[in-house]
Amino acid sequence: MRRTRAATTAAITLSLLAATATACGGGSANGDGGSNSAPKELTYWASNQGPDIAADEATLAPELKKFEERTGIKVKLEVIPWPDLLGRILAATASGQGPDVLNIGNTWSASLQATGALLPWDGRNFDAIGGKDRFVASAIGSSGATGQDPAAVPLYSMSYALYYNKKMFREAGIEKPPATWDEMVTVGQRLSKDGKWALGAEGSNLANNIHQVFVLAKQHGADFFDAAGKPAFDGPATVDAVKQYVDLMAKDRIIAPGNAEYAQNQSLQDFAAGKTAMVLWQSAATSFKTHGMKEGDWGVAPVPVPAGGAPGTGRNTNSMVAGINMAVFRNTDNIDGSLAFVKFMTGDEEQRLLNKAYGSIPPVKAAQTDAAFASEDLTVLRETLSTSAAPLPQVPQESQFETTVGTAVKELFADAAAGRPVTTESVKAELTKAQQQMTS
């Protein structure tokens, strides 16, 4: 008798606990579209855009103050380092305890959109911030799956460019930066000697590997996902694209073998130290300056395209659309305030100011005309963005793709660095393995 009672108590306790846990896991229950129960306060998770967290806080604080003076809404800012950001967003999604407004890497848009945690930007929401047409089309293209309302709005845009060391080029008697990959290899072999190398790479940085092979795949007329959004990693064209990238180290020998283990932007340090003559990077100017280079030491050119081409669309794509999007958590308790804050941050004035501070390009058309974005560096980035950049696949499996294919490229670089042959077969085998790991 006593035992039954104990068992009953235990059972009740358990079911109560389970119920609480379920309630926690289910997010706050106030339906879609948020509420306005806390109209005087907002929590904002910003991504780390400047050299460090403190610098970002110093940049954003006066702007948030300005917003508070205009609207009376106090914004609680938290700047989150990149390695933590996605994990924090996932935890917030699972628990329902998240910020009101947040920054996301634009390549995550479709993946996060699939969780349903972000407010969809339908016509009405876009109207609240001045309309969809204010933004550059390619930036809107990287804010969610095609055919659905965007999950976020563009905040800062970036694109890839070829940065080259003017002094090293002068000394090697090279007049202009390579415009095609053939020229890259020819020029590269003239530059790679006496312990110096032509091109830098971040062989162990999965995201960077993806950005590079994505563009090369476009140049081979291929995509890593087919029209139905299914992975298609190991087709002949994608194999060629990945092989072309790894061959820069394996066959052409214009990337130092040591770059295979780089993952913490060591290639930028090598560039600043005059050990490598070129890097393919997005908005690198600020980093070069912190590593001790002076404006004018480096030149900027568009990323090379296939022989006979010029930067454009399709096979002449030469960059991904890189950048940061701004999203609103669907279960925010200050929906009107959130929209007002997004409107403020994507307004012409703030766009000029913040993109100037971070060395990025405003995704808002009207803000791009500012003289600050007409420098040599930014002109190349801006033109790439408007004419020859393509968004990474906007599919829910994008982050899985970054991990699996990024790892495949890392392994191939490791082979190349160790002197093992990189063949069409070995590239295909790695990509097939990556595709088979796409479990869901």
Place this chain on the structure above:
Amino acid sequence: MSPHTTVRVRKSALPYLLLLPAVLLELLIHLVPMVMGVVMSFRQLTQFFIRDWTRAPWAGPANYELAVDLNKPVGQALLGSFVTTCLFTLLSVGLCWLLGTAAAVFTQESFRGRGPLRALFLVPYALPVYAAVITWAFMFQRDNGLVNHVLHDQLGLGGADRTFWLLGDNSFWALLTVSVWKGWPFAFLIVTAALQNIPGELYEAAALDGAGSWQRIRRITLPSVGPVNQVLVLVLFLWTFNDFNTPFVLFGKAAPEAADLISLHIYQSSFVTWNFGAGAAMSVLLLLFLLLVTAGYLFLTGRGRRRNADA
């Protein structure tokens, strides 16, 4: 109910009531997350459902089938990672124990500078893991790292081509080095503490009987610290087997195959690829394995000691 029974019920309920807060907390902190993990492992929990995971469809044993199907790449990779982890754990625990015990025996007798030396031995254990391991990561860099500088430039070993420590098969040895460096001070600390309890007379008597120092270690020291060793090896085993920080800081989220420890592997199969159901299934399998090993270990060592006690 008569007043008499009520009193009896109250009396008998009192201890349970007093225990209740502890039981509830235990449930909340340990059991509920574990039960949830097991439940999750039977669901097809991907990013589409994490916002409200009770809506995730039931997957039945599909996640487990995926994890143990050795004809598919996911199962093969998990098995490979499991074998690597077993080998790694065996070597790491063995070396940690050996170094720790040797150092503890060495510093057992008092000599000048023993205190500072003991303190120095404990430094790796006291350092924050991230700071220590990231320093190792820099030291293992191929082009600018200290390890290659000493090996290739100073000692002239290994030829002109510098070695990659963070890529390929060498990464296993790099990981083992860091793990032993980080783990042995704990073994040292525990064995040192155990040695304090051995009465000095035992050694004196043994010395009088003509036992050399090796015999004293073998006949007195090691048997005396036996029960401590039993726990020490088990704890080291569990820590090393589950170590996530060391490979994660050393290699980032995609470790080379030779150093792909199971906890990092599971992290990659769930968090990085957003497939939480499969990750949960792998975790449950890992939990079962560790439970089995622990139970087997305690049974075997316990029986061995009982027999010794009987003899």
